[in-house]
Amino acid sequence: MNNTLVILLGPTGIGKTDLGIDIALYFNTEIISCDSRQFYREMSIGTASPSNKQLKKVKHHFINHISVTDYYSASRFEDDFMDLAKKLFARYNILLMVGGSGLYIDAAGGRIDKIPDVDPSVREKYLEKFHNEGLESIRADLRLLDPYYYRIVDLKNPKRIIRALEICETTGKPYSFFLQKKGKGRNFNIIKVGLTMDRQELYRRINERVDRMIAEGLEEEARELLEYRNCNALNTVGYKEMFSYFDGEISREKAIELIKRNSRRYAKRQLTWWARDDDIKWFHPQEKEGIIRHIETVKRNDEETK
């Protein structure tokens, strides 16, 4: 295989955007964003989306391509990505994906199984049941419909249980039936480059970036999106805390403090997600030359062993 997808990943605030642009320029290619919040065109300050200036340097895809009122998912992203990759690989033999959304990166890499679409009303039904009758009630349903998954699922996590139930009901087969865990295989090579740094340094960067967002007008951006607060897209660090402040539940200072804390915690969850992925080669964001050399070396090896 001669085509290569380089995935530049790392926790929020580590400096993926700038480094990604440099690397894309070096390889003379385009950037495919994989950030589940930068997709939304109405959100930009709080999501630290690339600036217009940055967008002009390198062609970016999947930035501002949907609205906060749209439904979107990892599966849709996979479809959109595969369509785009097919087109772009006609012109480039190397593409750069940049982002921090672990599940979406896995989707692009063919690591999530093909599972039929479900009617939103089924999810609604189980959500309602959960709210009215409690966790124990939907657990009991799952035990009946998919006893295998019941044994391995996090039984305290309603989202996991409801997701399984909606698949069971829609397809008539247990959710676990669809979890093949084999991976789909892709007709391009994948090189994963992870960015990491000392925790203290990362947290300092995150805190400073939140202060910058506030200075740039995050509060005003959030205020304009207040009417969409029930959309999933607005269930996002930086916005939900501002909404609490608008509601009078917390002070402005407290909101800023919580945005910092929740961003730090998010970064930690991202690192935990990737900790089990042995395909990732880790670098400090300052090691640009080392990263480029690594990409060139692996790419050459992949092409020789096609």
Add this chain to the structure above:
RNA sequence: GGUGCCAUAGCUCAGUUGGUAGAGCACAGGACUGAAAAUCCUGGUGUCCCUGGUUCAAUUCCAGGUGGCACCA
């Protein structure tokens, strides 16, 4: 300078009628297959300021020291 109060986890503090201690926040670790910046689980991280004394035993009581705060000079 004098008097009083305080000193316990990273922070704010509680507590031990003397048997080496616990809350909140911060933090640490983990899970994760179409909501994923979402959702969920686990964990107390400690020279109880220092030095003596009393005691079987002191973080706790006593004395001195050091530091902080308040008031008086």
